[in-house]
Amino acid sequence: MNRAPLIFLGVFFALAFSWTGIVLTNQIAYGSLEPVFDESEGKAFPESIPGVAAQGKLVYQDLGCMYCHTQQVRRPGFGGDIDRNWGERQSVARDYIRERRVLLGTMRTGPDLRNVGARFAGEGGREWHIRHLYDPEITSPGSIMPKYKFLFETRKIVGEPSPRAVQRLLPADAQPPEGYEIVLTDRGHALIEYLLSLKDVYTYPEEASRVYVEPQPEAKNGDNAANTNSEAQQ
C-alpha cells in the first residue's frame, strides 16, 4: 500500500492549520489597523517619526541593539515593566502600525527602550545619549553595554570648531589632543534622534477602559466594601 499521498495530506494540513490560525486570521483581524485622529490634539496617533530618526532606526537594526533591549511594555502587574518606569502604560498593537520593521525583542540584558525618549528627552537627553554611547560607564558605572566609540570621529579642527563637537561632554581622559575635536558621526546622530523619538504617550480612546487599569487585587466582599468607603471618603 502506498501511503505517501496520505502522509502528504496530513503534513500539509498540519501546517496549514497554524498558518491559518496564527498568521492569516490575525492578518485579517488587525492587519489593517489605522492611526486614530484625535480632534483635540489635531493630529493622528501613533505619530510618524522624523526622517532622521527613521535613518537612526536602521543604525539600531544594523548594530543589533534589539538583542539586548526590548521595545514592549507588559501590562501592570505582569512583570515589573510599569514599576520600573519603562512606560506609563502597556504597549498595544496600534502603537506599532507605522513601523515598517517591528523590533519587539526577546531579551533584556539592558532595560526596555519603548519609552526611552520619554525618560531622556530634549537637549539633556541628547547629551546623556552622547556620553552613554561613547562609553556607557560614564553615565552608568558597571554597565556591560559595549562602547560605541566608532559612532564618533576624532578629527583635526579646520577653521572654526564644529558645532557638533562633543568632547566637552566627555571626561578628562577622553579628551582629544590640542587642535583636535571629537564629533558625532551622521550615523551616531541619527541613532540618537531615533532613541529620542521612542515614546508611546498617547492613550487610544478604545483602549483606555481596557488595558491601562491596574488589576484590582482579588478581594473578599467585605474588603471591597471597605475600599469603596475609603474612596468615597477621599
Added chain:
Amino acid sequence: MASAPSLAASISPSTPPNTVARAELSEIDASTKVPAIFFLGSSLLWLLAGTLFALISSFKLHNPAFLGDAEWLTFGRVRTAHLNAVVYGWSVNASFAVALWLMARLARSIVRHSNMLMLAGVLWNVGVTIGITGILAGDSTSIEWLEMPTYATPILFVAYALVGGWAVITFRFGRSQHIYVSQWYIFAALFWFPWLYSIAQIMIIFAPARGTVQALVNWWFAHNVLGLWFTPIGLAAVYYFLPKVLGKPIHSYYLSVLGFWSLAIFYNWAGVHHLVGGPVPAWVITAGIAASFMMVIPVVVTAINHHLTLVGSFSALKYSPTLRFIVFGAVNYTLASLLGSLMADRNISEVVHFTHAIVGHSHHGLYAFFTMVMFGSIYYIMPRILHREWPSATLISVHFWTTAVGAVIMVVVLSVVGTKQGLAMNNAAIPFLSMEESDVVRATLDGLRVRSYSGILITIGHLAFAINFVWMLLRPRADHNTAPTLFRNPEPDLEVSSR
C-alpha cells in the same frame, strides 16, 4: 562494491553475512559519498566559525571591552553571526547530509542527480557566506532567525528548492515499499521548511505586514524552524540509528506514528509563547501556551519509544560513539521539550521571558539534542561512505565528554542565572544597575563567566572532532578489512550491527 569491509563480521561473529543486501547498501552509501562529504565538510567549517563567534560574544557579555573597538565585532553583530552560522551553516548543512544519506538508504535507492545536490550545496554555502558577511558588515535585518540581508536569502531559497526537488525524485524512485518513520519525519521537514521560510520572508521583509502581525509571523517561523525542521531531522536520525546500532527493532511502531502526528499537529502552534505579555491578541498567546502543553504528548510518546528501545542494551553505550551521542541527544530532547512546555506557562514566562534562561533553553534544544544527534550520525555515516575508520577513539572520547559536560554546564548555569535575573527584574525595588547595592545586571555576571568557560570546553570538543574528521579524510584507505573505532573492545556476544 561487494568488497565492502565486513564490519559486522569483525566485531560480531554471530551476524549472518547477508552479502547481497550488504553489497546493495554499500552501493547506495557510495552513491551518497560526494554530496554527503561536501555537506558534512561545509557544516564542520561553519561549526568552527560559529563556535568562534559564540566565544567572542559570550566573553563580551561579561567583559564588554573585549574586542570592543571594532564595529563589525560589536556584540549585536557577532551574536547574530553566531546564530546564523550555527543554524544555517552548521545545522542545516549537517541536516542535509544526514537526511540525504538516510533517504537513500531507507528508500533503497542510489543517489541520482547528485549534480543537482552539489549545485544546491554550493549555492547554499555561498548564500550563507554572503548572509553572514552582510550581517557583520551591518546589513542585518534585526529579525530574529531571519537576519540575513535580502541579497542573500533568494540564493538560499533556490538552493533549498533544489534539495527539495531532489528529495521528491529520490522518494519517487525508491524501491522500498515500506515507509519507515524516519522517512516520514524527513519528508515532512523538507516540505514544511520552504513554506515557513517563504511566508516569513514575504510577510516580514519583502511586503511587511502591518504592526505586530510581523511578530506573530516571526515566532511562528522561528520556533517552527526548531520544531518542524531540526526536531524532525534529529528524531529521524534517532529513529534510524538507535535500533540500527543496537541491532533490534524500535520498541513500538504504533507509538512512533502517534508521536509523529501529535508533533505535526501541536508543535506548529507553540511558537507564539515567545510573545507572552506582548502587544498581540491574547487568544493567540493562549492557544500557543495550550499547544506548548500539548507537546507533552509527542515528547513523552517519543521518549517512551526511544528509551524502551535502549532498555536492556545500556552496556552498548560503553562501546559505540554513535550510540553515546544519540542517546545523550535523545535524553535531552525529552528534557528540553518538557522544560519548554513548562516555560510557556504564563506565570513562569513572566519570570524567565527576556532572560538568559531562554538562551539556555535554545542551547538545550539545538545543541544538547540536535547537534549531539548530528555528531552521532556523522560518526556512523563517515566510515560507511569513505570505507575508512575514524583514526582516533581518544579524540572521539574527548569530543563526547567536553561537549556533553560543556552543554550541561551551559544549560544549567544559564537557566539558574536567567531565573535569578528574571526574579530581580520583576522586583522594581532592585535597581537595574547600581554600584552600591545588588542589581539585576550583577545577578548574572558570575553565571555568564561560567558560561564562557563551558564554551571553551565545547570549543575543545569541536577542535577534537575537526582534527579527527580531517585526519580521516586524508588517511589512506586500508587494504584489508577493518574494525570500527569504538571506545573499547566489545564483549564477543554483544550485538552491534553495521548495516
